[in-house]
Amino acid sequence: MTLWNFAWPFSSSTPGGGVAESSAPEVAQRRQDQASRWFLYSAVFWLVIPGLAGLFMAFFLFFPVISDVLPEALRPYLQFGRLRPMHVNLAIFGWLSMVYAGSMLFIVPRLTRTTLFSEKLAWANLALWNATMVGALVTLLMGLNQGREYAEMVWGLDLMMLGCFGMLAVNVWGTVLRRQERRLYVSVWNFMAATVIIMLVYGIGNVVWDTSGALYGMNDAILNYFYVHNLFNVWFTTGFLGMTLYLLPRLSGNPIWSYRLAVWGFLSVWTGQHHLLYGPGPEWLELLSVSFSIIAALPNIAFTYNFYKTMQGAWAKVKEDVPLRFLATGCVFYIFTCFQGVAQSFRNFNAQVHFTNWVIGHSHLAFVAAFSFMTFAAIYHILPRILGRDPFQRRTMEWHYWLVLVGLSVFMVTLWTAGLIQGQNWLSGGIPFIKTVEAMKPYMFLRLAGGLGVAVGVLFFAWAVLKTIRQPESIPSASERSRGQP
Amino acid sequence: MRQPTIAYLIVGSLLVLAAGLVVTVGIPAIHAPEPSENAVRYNDVQQRGRDIYIQEGCWYCHTQQVRSVEADFGMVYNPRDIGPESVPGDYVYQKPVLWGTNRQGPDLSFVSRRPHANATWHLVHLKDPRAVVKGSLMPSYAYLSDEELNALVEYLLTLQ
Numbered sequence: 101m102t103l104w105n106f107a108w109p110f111s112s113s114t115p116g117g118g119v120a121e122s123s124a125p126e127v128a129q130r131r132q133d134q135a136s137r138w139f140l141y142s143a144v145f146w147l148v149i150p151g152l153a154g155l156f157m158a159f160f161l162f163f164p165v166i167s168d169v170l171p172e173a174l175r176p177y178l179q180f181g182r183l184r185p186m187h188v189n190l191a192i193f194g195w196l197s198m199v200y201a202g203s204m205l206f207i208v209p210r211l212t213r214t215t216l217f218s219e220k221l222a223w224a225n226l227a228l229w230n231a232t233m234v235g236a237l238v239t240l241l242m243g244l245n246q247g248r249e250y251a252e253m254v255w256g257l258d259l260m261m262l263g264c265f266g267m268l269a270v271n272v273w274g275t276v277l278r279r280q281e282r283r284l285y286v287s288v289w290n291f292m293a294a295t296v297i298i299m300l301v302y303g304i305g306n307v308v309w310d311t312s313g314a315l316y317g318m319n320d321a322i323l324n325y326f327y328v329h330n331l332f333n334v335w336f337t338t339g340f341l342g343m344t345l346y347l348l349p350r351l352s353g354n355p356i357w358s359y360r361l362a363v364w365g366f367l368s369v370w371t372g373q374h375h376l377l378y379g380p381g382p383e384w385l386e387l388l389s390v391s392f393s394i395i396a397a398l399p400n401i402a403f404t405y406n407f408y409k410t411m412q413g414a415w416a417k418v419k420e421d422v423p424l425r426f427l428a429t430g431c432v433f434y435i436f437t438c439f440q441g442v443a444q445s446f447r448n449f450n451a452q453v454h455f456t457n458w459v460i461g462h463s464h465l466a467f468v469a470a471f472s473f474m475t476f477a478a479i480y481h482i483l484p485r486i487l488g489r490d491p492f493q494r495r496t497m498e499w500h501y502w503l504v505l506v507g508l509s510v511f512m513v514t515l516w517t518a519g520l521i522q523g524q525n526w527l528s529g530g531i532p533f534i535k536t537v538e539a540m541k542p543y544m545f546l547r548l549a550g551g552l553g554v555a556v557g558v559l560f561f562a563w564a565v566l567k568t569i570r571q572p573e574s575i576p577s578a579s580e581r582s583r584g585q586p
Numbered sequence: 587m588r589q590p591t592i593a594y595l596i597v598g599s600l601l602v603l604a605a606g607l608v609v610t611v612g613i614p615a616i617h618a619p620e621p622s623e624n625a626v627r628y629n630d631v632q633q634r635g636r637d638i639y640i641q642e643g644c645w646y647c648h649t650q651q652v653r654s655v656e657a658d659f660g661m662v663y664n665p666r667d668i669g670p671e672s673v674p675g676d677y678v679y680q681k682p683v684l685w686g687t688n689r690q691g692p693d694l695s696f697v698s699r700r701p702h703a704n705a706t707w708h709l710v711h712l713k714d715p716r717a718v719v720k721g722s723l724m725p726s727y728a729y730l731s732d733e734e735l736n737a738l739v740e741y742l743l744t745l746q
Contacts, residue, residue, distance in 0.1 A: 160725075161690070165716075167725045175729045181643020243641035247682045293599050300603060314682030318674040319615050321683045326610050330603075371610045378653035379685060380672040382614055389610075451655045455689040526660060526689075533662045533692040538721045 132215055133486040135222035139202025140479050142230050144565045146194025147472075149237065150187040151558050157183055158551040162544040177241045185252040186240040192250070192336070192467060193261065194233040199475040200339040201229065201268050204291050206482050207346050208272050211288050213281040217274025225267040232260040246306075246313040248324045250331060255311040262303055269295035286362045290342030298335040301327060322381055325372030332466070340471055341403070343478055344431060348410055351424040351481060352417065357409035361402040374445040377454065386447070393445035400438040407431050422497035423480035429505065430473030437466045452527060457543070458519025461512045468554070469508055476500070479565060491568045500561040507553020510546060518543035622675030626744045635741025638734050640684070642727065648694045649686035650745070662692045662700065669696030690723055698746040708739045 160166055160180055170178055209216050216222060235257050245252045253261065272295050276288060305327020307313050314320050345362055349355050356362055373381055373389035411428060418425040440462060444450055453459065480497065484490040518540055525536040628636060639645065651672045652660070660668030672695055677683045697703055710717060712735055715724035727735065 161723060164723045164725065172729070175726075179642065179725050181646055181725070184643055184646045243643075245640055245643065247640035247645065247684060249687060293596075296596065297599050297603060300600075304607065312681060316679070316681045317677045317683065318619065319611060320681065321677075321685045322614055323611050324682070326606065330606070334603075371606060373610065375687065376651075376685065378655050379651050380674050380676065382674075385610060385614060451653070454653070455649055455687065459688060526656065529656075529659045529661055530665060531661060534719055534721050537690070537723060 132209075132219050133206055135216075135219055135226055136202045136205040137483065137486045138226055139198050139205065139222075139229075140483060141566065141569055142226065142233075143195050143198035143202060143475075144479070144562050146190050146198060146233055147558060148562050150190040150195065151555055153183045153187045154191075155548075155551050155555045157187065158544070158548040162541070162548045176243070182241050182243055182245075185245055186237060188250065189236050189240060189252060190233060192331075193236070193253075196336065196467065196471055196475060198229060198233075199478060200335075200343070201225070201264075203343055203475075203478050203482060204268065204272055204295070204339075206486070207343070208275045208288060208291060211281065211285045211346070212276055212279035214275060214279050217271050217278065221267055221271055225264060225271065228260060228267065229264045232257055232264060235260065248314060248320070250328045251306045251313060251324060253306075255308070255313055258302070258306045258308050258313065262299055262308065265295060265299045265302060269299065285346075286356075286359055287342040287346040289363075290338050290345070294335055294338040294342065298331070301330040301334050305331065318381060321376060321379070322373065322385070325375040327372070328375065329372030336466075336471055340434065340474055344427065344434075344474055347427055347474070347477060347481060348407070348431075351421065351427055351477065352411060352414035354410050354412070354414050357406050357412075361406040374450070377445070377447050377450045390445050390447065393442055397439065397442050400435060400442070403438075404435045407435070422494065422501055423477045425501060426473050426480065427477035429501075430470055430477065433465060433469035433473060434471075437462075437470045440465065452523035453519050454523075456519035456522040456526075457515040457540070457547075458523070461515030461519060464508065464515075465512055468504075469512065473504075476504075476561065483565065483568065487568060492564055496560055496564045500557050500564070503553050503557030503560065505557075507550045507555075507557060509550070511550030511554065514543050514546040514550060518547075619674035619678060621678045622673050624676045624746075625678050627679050628741075628744065631737050631740045632744050633741075634734075635737035635739065638730070638738045639741055640682075642730075644694075645684040645686050647686075647688060647690035647724075648692065649689055650683070650693065650695045651685045652693055652695050660693075663702075664700075667696075667700055668693055669699060694742070694745050696746055698743045703742075705739050705743060708742050709735060712738065 156178065157180055167175065167179065176182070205216060205222050236253050239254055239257065240252060244254050246254060251258075272291050276284065276292060305323065307315060307323070315323055341362075345356055371385065371389040371392055373385045374393050377386055377390075414424070415428075418428050444453060444462065480492055484492065521539065521543075522536055525531050525539065526533075626632070652669050654671050656668055657671035658666055658669075660666070662668055676695075698708075707718065711719065711724075712726075712730075713728045714726055715722040727738075730738070
């Protein structure tokens with residue numbers, strides 16, 4: 101028929117079924133989902149640490165004197181230049197990546213109608229991942245830094261991180277190879293591709309054959325941003341699309357509008373030179389990279405159309421169903437991220453916003469507003485199904501949603517505005533640099549206020565999730581309370 | 587009723603990745619740039635200072651690349667003192683390069699060309715930034731040892 105004959109493997113039930121519809125095999129699976137569950141708990145822990153570090157850095161940028169009044173023994177470790185790599189690496193490799201891994205361990209067996217390839221491997225994977233993150237936390241605060249963005253972790257930790265991705269790939273692929281469902285749903289393709297290719301991207305990007313983790317000269321920067329961009333494409337975006345295409349039908353109750361369009365998510369940009377426009381790199385590479393960036397608008401348009409067609413008729417549900425609201429908000433922000441990314445790759449626009457606070461707004465738009473909102477929805481959806489009951493109160497979820505949404509919006513809009521002003525000031529060529537720094541003061545305050553909202557919202561979330569660790573597990577039964585759909 | 591096989595998926599994705607690597611990393615590597623007049627071979631002390639620059643994360647807030655749009659035009663203290671356009675030859679002895687992506691502080695490619703930026707000024711500035719630059723966001727690095735601070739200053743003096 102066609103190349104993309106993807107099936108939704110829950111044909112016997114509606115896509116949006118709740119906890120109680122579990123069939124016997126699902127209950128058997130649930131007992132095996134414990135590694136997945138602990139992946140999610142660990143992820144939440146690795147959200148709180150870099151989140152609080154981020155808040156402290158926002159405070160520092162508004163009021164730098166704080167670093168002079170800290171206890172002397174702490175000063176080196178709470179210095180901006182050491183907190184920042186910790187903030188970034190733990191947030192993307194700890195928080196986001198561990199939610200992705202935990203969700204894959206939960207989703208893949210269900211979409212292939214089988215059990216996980218190896219629960220033991222998943223536990224070992226979890227242990228290694230947490231060990232890597234503890235290592236990253238300690239070494240980055242000690243100042244052990246390879247000097248390349250998103251690739252700061254030292255050589256040993258790079259190898260451990262590769263091991264984490266490798267073990268996850270074995271579990272995903274092993275589960276697929278023993279599947280009972282002949283046809284593979286599109287999410288499974290995404291996970292299979294992401295887990296394998298990320299190993300290549302990570303290994304090559306981090307220059308793992310050299311313990312210094314870097315190359316000489318200009319090529320180091322080119323490879324660095326090749327890596328940064330493909331880390332984003334191959335791992336975060338592909339994983340995001342895989343999880344979204346699983347969660348969206350389940351939460352909205354509508355099947356994905358078009359599987360053909362869903363496959364378009366695979367198309368991605370593979371040069372990263374649009375992160376270095378007007379820099380010392382070759383101009384032809386910049387132009388090539390910009391062209392690919394513009395082409396990348398096509399899968400974004402496909403996703404946008406597919407998302408809105410799938411959500412048709414389900415928008416009323418977002419009022420009552422907070423996880424669906426998180427997911428839909430994440431998707432809207434994802435669309436915004438992609439188009440903003442295309443806009444930023446235009447050279448004349450880039451000339452103004454590059455190096456400014458705009459960039460920080462953009463990175464939080466991608467990693468917090470788009471990916472994290474989707475992963476919040478994933479945790480709110482998956483944990484109740486592993487626990488066999490829904491421990492989340494509507495009121496907590498509402499606080500979490502609104503605090504993070506409002507806080508983050510203030511944060512991002514402030515930084516974009518600040519970035520445009522900074523860029524204009526620098527390109528005027530007549531203002532001393534320090535004046536352009538002083539002009540940022542009010543924006544740094546608003547950014548801190550927004551960041552505070554995000555941090556408090558995240559603490560609501562972490563508290564709600566982490567308190568389910570200690571509660572005794574109920575035995576799943578036919579009479580278990582249904583979470584239901586409104 | 588055929589599905590794409592797993593082999594298609596893997597081979598296709600790997601081809602795309604390989605093409606990306608060849609074009610973006612392979613081809614530029616063939617044309618290795620000649621060292622420019624600004625390229626510096628670091629001695630042990632300067633290299634030590636550069637390692638401390640990386641360790642303390644200076645490169646998160648200071649770039650080391652003057653873009654063509656701002657070269658000989660941008661202002662740090664005085665008009666046009668940002669410096670000339672950076673070229674690939676400037677970086678041939680650097681591993682890793684420290685181009686940076688964000689400027690909470692000014693570009694440092696040519697920081698020590700600015701008349702006031704001698705060894706004494708750098709040392710005072712590193713220990714107590716707000717004593718010499720009012721309104722600066724820079725943290726104090728007084729917690730570094732004298733040996734480390736001196737190495738860092740030696741490195742900063744190569745940026746000219």
